[in-house]
Amino acid sequence: xxxxxxxxxxxxxxxxxxxxxxxxxxxxxxxxxxxxxxxxxxxxxxxxxxxxxxxxxxxxxxxxxxxxxxxxxxxxxxxxxxxxxxxxxxxxxxxxxxxxxxxxxxxxxxxxxxxxxxxxxxxxxxxxxxxxxxxxxxxxxxxxxxxxxxxxxxxxxxxxxxxxxxxxxxxxxxxxxxxxxxxxxxxxxxxxxxxxxxxxxxxxxxxxxxxxxxxxxxxxxxxxxxxxxxxxxxxxxxxxxxxxxxxxxxxxxxxxxx
Amino acid sequence: xxxxxxxxxxxxxxxxxxxxxxxxxxxxxxxxxxxxxxxxxxxxxxxxxxxxxxxxxxxxxxxxxxxxxxxxxxxxxxxxxxxxxxxxxxxxxxxxxxxxxxxxxxxxxxxxxxxxxxxxxxxxxxxxxxxxxxxxxxxxxxxxxxxxxxxxxxxxxxxxxxxxxxxxxxxxxxxxxxxxxxxxxxxxxxxxxxxxxxxxxxxxxxxxxxxxxxxxxxxxxxxxxxxxxxxxxxxxxxxxxxxxxxxxxxxxxxxxxxxxxxxxxxxxxxxxxxxxxxxxxxxxxxxxx
Numbered sequence: 140x141x142x143x144x145x146x147x148x149x150x151x152x153x154x155x156x157x158x159x160x161x162x163x164x165x166x167x168x169x170x171x172x173x174x175x176x177x178x179x180x181x182x183x184x185x186x187x188x189x190x191x192x193x194x195x196x197x198x199x200x201x202x203x204x205x206x207x208x209x210x211x212x213x214x215x216x217x218x219x220x221x222x223x224x225x226x227x228x229x230x231x232x233x234x235x236x237x238x239x240x241x242x243x244x245x246x247x248x249x250x251x252x253x254x255x256x257x258x259x260x261x262x263x264x265x266x267x268x269x270x271x272x273x274x275x276x277x278x279x280x281x282x283x284x285x286x287x288x289x290x291x292x293x294x295x296x297x298x299x300x301x302x303x304x305x306x307x308x309x310x311x312x313x314x315x316x317x318x319x320x321x322x323x324x325x326x327x328x329x330x331x332x333x334x335x336x337x338x339x340x341x342x343x344x345x346x347x348x349x350x351x352x353x354x355x356x357x358x359x360x361x362x363x364x365x366x367x368x369x370x371x372x373x374x375x376x377x378x379x380x381x382x383x384x385x386x387x388x389x390x391x392x393x394x395x396x397x
Numbered sequence: 398x399x400x401x402x403x404x405x406x407x408x409x410x411x412x413x414x415x416x417x418x419x420x421x422x423x424x425x426x427x428x429x430x431x432x433x434x435x436x437x438x439x440x441x442x443x444x445x446x447x448x449x450x451x452x453x454x455x456x457x458x459x460x461x462x463x464x465x466x467x468x469x470x471x472x473x474x475x476x477x478x479x480x481x482x483x484x485x486x487x488x489x490x491x492x493x494x495x496x497x498x499x500x501x502x503x504x505x506x507x508x509x510x511x512x513x514x515x516x517x518x519x520x521x522x523x524x525x526x527x528x529x530x531x532x533x534x535x536x537x538x539x540x541x542x543x544x545x546x547x548x549x550x551x552x553x554x555x556x557x558x559x560x561x562x563x564x565x566x567x568x569x570x571x572x573x574x575x576x577x578x579x580x581x582x583x584x585x586x587x588x589x590x591x592x593x594x595x596x597x598x599x600x601x602x603x604x605x606x607x608x609x610x611x612x613x614x615x616x617x618x619x620x621x622x623x624x625x626x627x628x629x630x631x632x633x634x635x636x637x638x639x640x641x642x643x644x645x646x647x648x649x650x651x652x653x654x655x656x657x658x659x660x661x662x663x664x665x666x667x668x669x670x671x672x673x674x675x676x677x678x679x680x681x682x683x684x685x686x
Contacts, residue, residue: 181468182468188461355457
């Protein structure tokens with residue numbers, strides 16, 4: 140059996156046994172239900188409010204799941220010393236990292252799928268049927284999954300050289316900063332102070348850009364998302380997550396595990 | 398196991414009692430705390446940019462919350478019969494800043510803003526500015542031109558600009574055919590009440606929202622009452638000219654019982670021959686539209 144596939148399967152199996160994970164999924168579904176109640180308190184924005192609330196809840200709960208599963212991926216294996224047993228088998232360290240990442244992505248895909256299903260059901264209830272622009276929501280859901288893939292890669296990278304708590308803090312901090320990438324760039328363009336300009340612009344390009352992946356507001360109006368944006372964003376996440384995974388492999392390869 | 402049960406129940410009862418006590422203390426706390434910023438008539442964060450950053454750029458969600466806040470602010474003050482709505486326009490502008498495509502803010506907010514006090518905020522110019530911002534964002538949305546014409550017609554009584562707005566709206570894709578009719582009616586100089594009836598009827602028939610439909614129905618009933626009163630007043634005038642005195646009651650006009658307003662309440666005939674609405678009716682507050 141392919142070692143990456145085997146590690147991925149085990150990671151997935153272990154993750155779905157976690158009760159906290161399903162409580163979070165349940166809580167996200169409850170938030171979607173609460174969004175229906177919110178539409179009753181508001182006026183003339185039923186679909187918009189439901190989409191905004193649900194997709195935001197889906198993103199934030201997804202990020203929490205990604206961080207709190209991702210931060211333990213390697214650290215826990217080292218702590219429990221299960222990594223030594225695993226590496227005694229014909230599994231290379233880089234295969235272990237990629238397998239862990241693939242397993243977690245699969246877990247997130249299942250979770251997102253469940254939350255998206257709750258969202259679609261709630262939307263059909265609010266719309267009393269379907270909307271011609273409903274297909275445009277698929278891009279927003281894909282972008283949410285891409286954000287989760289990026290956060291998982293960050294958590295996995297930090298998990299290779301720090302404790303689970305620190306890995307969670309670092310990943311969440313980068314998620315927050317990454318949401319301000321546009322602001323950071325605008326600040327860099329405005330400031331006349333050259334070192335500050337270089338630092339702001341450099342950070343805005345080098346840090347993971349989560350703001351480009353947020354199309355929730357446009358989705359709430361069923362606005363179409365350009366296919367080129369879908370490809371570019373997917374490409375960006377593949378490249379960035381690839382870089383993070385490469386770094387994670389390099390760190391783990393160089394780590395003295397004895 | 399059995400021995401611990403009563404203890405467990407007591408603990409849970411204690412938790413419940415403490416939670417109820419905490420809930421009971423809240424009204425006392427609320428009565429003593431300083432008024433909130435909104436009650437003071439100011440917005441804490443008037444900048445959409447700052448708000449957006451604080452909410453990680455989930456602007457749509459924030460706009461929905463602010464729109465709901467605007468609706469509740471208007472509803473609360475309306476219910477408590479307060480005659481001013483100083484935060485309504487800033488709240489609506491902020492909502493549109495956060496999500497310029499949430500044109501419902503201009504479409505429906507313009508009704509509350511433009512209507513005369515106490516039915517609305519009495520700010521028709523603010524409503525027009527809001528609608529023009531929405532039109533700049535969605536120039537093909539014919540409903541926004543309809544709302545613009547509506548405010549010009551009923552709140553500013555500017556027939557020329559109303560006709561212009563309806564006509565511009567009628568040229569948009571999928572525009573409702575009534576817009577052309579309304580534009581023509583305003584240019585032809587038809588009587589104000591007829592035009593008002595046409596506008597409210599149009600809104601009553603086309604709006605999917607029950608609150609807007611109820612508001613339109615109330616205005617239509619008020620227009621009907623105005624027409625009824627004019628009709629009966631004319632008959633009373635004829636009677637007075639023929640007999641030299643005002644009719645003592647409705648039977649003098651050949652009616653077995655007093656005529657009724659659209660709410661079903663009887664019109665009052667005063668000793669001086671004036672027809673008035675029952676003081677208990679809600680119709681009076683919607684009149685002169």
